[in-house]
Amino acid sequence: MVTTVLILAAGKGVRIGGDLPKQYQLLAGIPILRRAILTFLNHPRIDNVQVIIAEDHRALYDVVVDGLDLSLPVIGGTKRQSSVLNGLESLALKNKPDLVLIHDAARPLSxxxxxxxxxxALETSTAVLPVLSVVDTLKRKVKARQTSINYVSSNEWWRTQTPQGMRFDNLLNAHRRAVAENISASDDGALMEWVGERVILVKGSEDSMKITIAEDFALAERLLAGAMETRVGIGFDVHRLVDNINCRSNGVLLGGIVVPHDQVLLGHSDADVGLHAITDALLGALGDGDIGVHFPNSDPQWHGAASNQFLSYACHQVRKAGGDIRHLDLTLICDFPKISQHREAMRNCIAKICDIPTIRMSVKATTTERLDFLGCANGIAAQAAATIAIPVTMPL
Structure with missing residues (x-):
């Protein structure tokens, strides 16, 4: 079945304070809305993500979703229910799914x-709600006397969360009927109950909290303080040295700089073996294939291409996923040319390409004691390790 997520982000979000609507504010360095989107883009069972925004938020939205593979946003209505209907009608016209999940952008940590x-649960039902039981004792204020209260049993109440899952056709029909009969519902689960659908409850999570006021924001920041995982990727590359018969340069390109030598490296691109290894290490840490997947040597557009654009792309992929490059370690393996006097220039160059402090970049070199291919000065190899920190899905 095809599953699409509708993320509701058309609200004004003013109760939390600040200069921006809450969905566009930074939560641990990443906008709340982007966190919500990434939750579903990175989920293997989600096929599409459609975001619903306020018409006057388009400029804010474009900044927040930069680099993400999303269709154009849908403009929401004046209320939650009309925003959902706008999203459903848009999907019905262009890419109707079998299942739809309705999710609040203000719940970025689901x-x-x-x-x-x-x-x-949707495999055998038409509507599913994630809920949590109320464990606190509830009290209801009586309007006539502000000091009077009635006690309500907490065992009778559930806290409803999102994403709420529905069969697409069933939910769209419910919304259309509600418009025809002028019915308002608090959420999509209530609307499905109103049309007679059986709604299944599944266990939610305390981490799926809705950020509404400043205290919620602070709590989410504390939750995220430890919600980063460290990943390490390893890259390896090797290129043949050939005579510089075309005088392409006055040396060999290594680590982003030209090292004086009477030979050059042979490759489809500029053959910077050091940058290739680091690129592979970063992609490996992301679990995102290798340099050949993203820049195949069968594609003529990469013939003679500068390898710094490959490395810049890999760095962008890390940051697009909300990650941070913590350290890069490059080892060049060759007998010639000698690397030691060029090490600092390489460190500085690579750090600049990756937009990281030089202290996070290490360049080393070793020889093979004149053994085999590399020891005969027929080529240069490079091995790299990349350490990144990347957001994790909140604890189960």
Missing amino acids: PSIVIDRVLD
């Missing part, structure tokens, strides 16, 4: 296990 629970 764990993948909750998404899985909703999708699992």
Whole structure:
């Protein structure tokens, strides 16, 4: 089944304070809306993500989703219910899914296990809500006397969260009927109950909190303080040295700089073996293939291409995923040319390409004691390790 997520981000979000609507404010360095989007873009069972925004937020939205593979946003209505309907009608016209998840942008930390629970339950039902039981004692204020209260049993109440999962056709029909009969509902689960659908409840998560006021924001920041995982990727590359018969340069290109030598490296691109190895290491840490997947040597557009653009792309992929490059370690393996006097220039150059402090970049060199291919000065090899920190799905 095809599953699409509608992310509701058309609200004004003013109760939290600040100069921006809350969905566009930074949460641990990443906009709340972008975090919500990435939650579903990175989930293997989600096929499409469609965002619903306010018409006057388009400029803010474009900045927040830069680099993400998304279709154009849908403009929301004046209320939540009309925004959902706008999203559903848009999907019905262009790319109708079998299942739809309705999610609040203000819940950026929903764990993948909750998404899985909703999708699992939808295999045998038409509507699913993630909920949490109320464990506190509830009290209801009586308007006539502000000091009077009635006690309500907490066992009778549930806290509803998102994503709420529905069969697409069933939910669209419910919304259209609600418009025809002028019915308002608090959420999509209530609307499905109103049309007689059986709604299944699954366990939600405390991490799926809705950020509404400043205290919620502070709590989410604390949750995210430890919600980064460290990943290490390893890259290796080797290129043949050939005579510089075309006088392409006055040396060999290594680590982004030209090292004086009477030979050059042979390759489809500029053959910078050091930058290639680092690129592969970063892509490996992301689990995102290798340099040949993204820049195949069968594609003529990469013939003679500068390798710094490959490395810049890999760095962008890390940051697009909300990650941070913590350290890069490059080892060049060759007998000639000698690397030691060029090490600092390489460090500075690579750090600049990757937009990281030089202290996070290491360049080393070793020889093979004149053994085999490299020891015969027929080529240069490079090995790199990349350490990145990347956001994780909140604890299960």
